[in-house]
Amino acid sequence: MQNNLNELTTQVRRDILRMVHKVNSGHPGGSLGCAEFLVVLYNEIMIRKEDFDMDGINEDIFFLSNGHISPVFYSVLARTGYFPVEELNTFRLLDSRLQGHPTTHEGLPGIRIASGSLGQGLSVAIGAAEAKKLNNDSNLVYVLMGDGELQEGQNWEAIMYASAKKIDNLIATVDLNGKQIDGATDDVLPMGSIKEKFEAFGWDVLEIKKGNNIEDISKGLLTAKSLCGNEKPICILLNTMMGNGVDFMMHTHAWHGKAPNDEQLASALSQNKETFGDY
Amino acid sequence: MKEYTYTEKKDTRSGFGAGLAELGRKNPNVVALCADLIGSLKMNKFIEENPNRFFQIGIAEANMMGIAAGLTIGGKIPFTGTFANFSTGRVYDQIRQSIAYSGKNVKICASHAGVTLGEDGATHQILEDIGLMKMLPGMVVINPCDYNQTKAATIAIADYIGPVYLRFGRPAVPVFTPENQVFEIGKAVKLLEGSDVTIIATGHLVWEALEASKILNKQGVSADVINIHTIKPLDEKAIIKSVSKTGCVVTAEEHNFLGGLGESVARVLVKNIPVPQEFVATNDTFGESGTPAQLMDKYGINYKSIIDLSLKVIKRKKESEKN
Numbered sequence: 001m002q003n004n005l006n007e008l009t010t011q012v013r014r015d016i017l018r019m020v021h022k023v024n025s026g027h028p029g030g031s032l033g034c035a036e037f038l039v040v041l042y043n044e045i046m047i048r049k050e051d052f053d054m055d056g057i058n059e060d061i062f063f064l065s066n067g068h069i070s071p072v073f074y075s076v077l078a079r080t081g082y083f084p085v086e087e088l089n090t091f092r093l094l095d096s097r098l099q100g101h102p103t104t105h106e107g108l109p110g111i112r113i114a115s116g117s118l119g120q121g122l123s124v125a126i127g128a129a130e131a132k133k134l135n136n137d138s139n140l141v142y143v144l145m146g147d148g149e150l151q152e153g154q155n156w157e158a159i160m161y162a163s164a165k166k167i168d169n170l171i172a173t174v175d176l177n178g179k180q181i182d183g184a185t186d187d188v189l190p191m192g193s194i195k196e197k198f199e200a201f202g203w204d205v206l207e208i209k210k211g212n213n214i215e216d217i218s219k220g221l222l223t224a225k226s227l228c229g230n231e232k233p234i235c236i237l238l239n240t241m242m243g244n245g246v247d248f249m250m251h252t253h254a255w256h257g258k259a260p261n262d263e264q265l266a267s268a269l270s271q272n273k274e275t276f277g278d279y
Numbered sequence: 280m281k282e283y284t285y286t287e288k289k290d291t292r293s294g295f296g297a298g299l300a301e302l303g304r305k306n307p308n309v310v311a312l313c314a315d316l317i318g319s320l321k322m323n324k325f326i327e328e329n330p331n332r333f334f335q336i337g338i339a340e341a342n343m344m345g346i347a348a349g350l351t352i353g354g355k356i357p358f359t360g361t362f363a364n365f366s367t368g369r370v371y372d373q374i375r376q377s378i379a380y381s382g383k384n385v386k387i388c389a390s391h392a393g394v395t396l397g398e399d400g401a402t403h404q405i406l407e408d409i410g411l412m413k414m415l416p417g418m419v420v421i422n423p424c425d426y427n428q429t430k431a432a433t434i435a436i437a438d439y440i441g442p443v444y445l446r447f448g449r450p451a452v453p454v455f456t457p458e459n460q461v462f463e464i465g466k467a468v469k470l471l472e473g474s475d476v477t478i479i480a481t482g483h484l485v486w487e488a489l490e491a492s493k494i495l496n497k498q499g500v501s502a503d504v505i506n507i508h509t510i511k512p513l514d515e516k517a518i519i520k521s522v523s524k525t526g527c528v529v530t531a532e533e534h535n536f537l538g539g540l541g542e543s544v545a546r547v548l549v550k551n552i553p554v555p556q557e558f559v560a561t562n563d564t565f566g567e568s569g570t571p572a573q574l575m576d577k578y579g580i581n582y583k584s585i586i587d588l589s590l591k592v593i594k595r596k597k598e599s600e601k602n
Contacts, residue, residue, distance in 0.1 A: 103380065103381070104382055105380055105381070113348065113383075114376050115376070117376045120376060123348075123349065124346070126342075127345060127348060127351075128353060129349070131349065131352060134332070134355065153341070154341040157339035158342045158346075160337075160339070161336065161342055
């Protein structure tokens with residue numbers, strides 16, 4: 001299974017790179033950083049129904065709050081069967097269901113909320129978690145947020161609410177890559193200890209130190225699941241490398257929102273050999 | 280001329296509270312959210328009867344809009360309650376992305392709209408909310424005229440699938456529409472038949488329009504009076520039909536003339552039947568502290584302004600007929 005997921009992650013990386021290269025736009029850095037996480041979440045952790053419906057009753061549901069990493073979201077959704085992988089070819093094109101940022105507006109299976117304007121996903125996830133409680137649906141709600149995104153104030157309204165109201169069927173993961181468009185988060189707006197902040201707000205916090213390691217992600221998510229139902233919301237701090245898997249995209253914020261040129265794409269793809277077949 | 284009378288004055292927010300309570304009894308999917316203004320929004324009855332379907336969010340309107348959007352995923356029909364200012368301007372992007380663009384079935388219920396919330400002053404008196412909400416693709420915008428109509432509208436929007444902005448107010452205003460009326464979204468209500476001028480009003484300005492028409496009638500002016508409770512989608516047919524008879528229009532609303540009902544009506548006229556129009560609305564200004572009656576008078580949004588502008592627009596019509 002682990003080998004298989006590693007291979008799938010490599011294919012997802014290729015998808016991400018080819019998608020943003022084709023339209024010379026999009027956000028490869030954060031997408032590459034979260035590839036392993038979404039691959040594990042969708043293939044090993046979440047209880048999912050085969051067919052997509054908006055209400056997601058009797059299944060786990062996921063929200064992407066940092067919508068700019070749409071390439072990884074689209075690739076993982078396609079490769080777990082929500083829509084044909086060939087459709088990845090339409091990313092950011094006119095009349096596509098794969099908009100620059102994810103949307104429900106075009107009816108793409110797998111998407112339950114529009115995101116892109118940052119800081120809104122956690123509130124939505126809390127609402128969906130409240131709906132599950134009302135429906136006596138014991139499945140879980142997952143949300144992924146960026147670390148830079150935590151600078152948006154709405155998150156802190158939501159973080160305060162979730163613990164006060166004992167939202168314990170929610171696992172919120174923060175992609176701790178330490179980078180945002182203008183540079184390192186510590187330079188743009190230092191946020192101090194995100195762990196201590198969440199804990200001070202009454203959350204159970206656990207860390208996945210190697211956030212690009214399939215095995216560690218899997219263990220971390222399983223631990224998080226086991227902590228659910230204890231009257232506390234769960235936060236996972238996922239330490240990732242922006243641009244992971246492509247040597248020249250790592251250790252820099254330069255590839256947050258920039259596409260590779262032909263030469264760079266060739267180099268990046270040579271580091272990630274085709275496994276499940278290109279779209 | 281048909282005479283409208285009223286038996287009592289009641290606040291439209293209480294109509295919302297009564298409608299919400301009724302929904303609580305008949306629709307198990309209806310849930311309510313409030314940002315620390317339960318008493319002001321008259322949500323107590325719903326909460327008392329359905330404590331598990333009520334979410335006290337605290338003073339965090341952005342979070343409230345997001346949670347409301349999330350509650351729809353799982354089949355709930357969320358009604359959010361706070362003041363109009365905090366229901367719109369404060370959370371515009373949350374409504375835009377998480378509710379309107381995402382096509383979520385959220386009912387944004389907004390009290391204390393306009394200057395007539397009174398003494399609290401301009402920080403709380405939004406006069407831009409109709410404009411903000413009507414510009415969002417897919418958003419329905421409703422501003423009922425009295426207690427009974429607000430109650431009926433509250434009940435009706437639960438059966439409509441899609442985002443709705445429901446606007447009402449704080450002061451007690453005359454109750455003159457029937458109890459237990461059927462509320463039809465997007466359908467204008469003709470109140471008076473007349474031939475000299477069409478008065479198109481929304482919210483509690485509808486009563487002011489009726490008051491104005493009584494006085495105008497004594498001066499030999501006959502007014503066609505239309506209650507436009509739904510500003511979007513607008514009942515264009517009803518407007519065009521009336522105007523083809525009268526040839527001029529006064530619109531009346533408790534809102535800035537920029538972005539309000541008047542501008543929506545003007546668009547219909549320009550595209551179909553260009554005639555003179557005058558606007559009873561606030562004049563690109565903020566409000567201030569005062570009593571509702573004082574403020575309506577000072578800002579020119581009562582029956583007196585409707586009379587003055589009706590006479591003016593009729594004069595303009597006659598002048599243009601001469602040319």
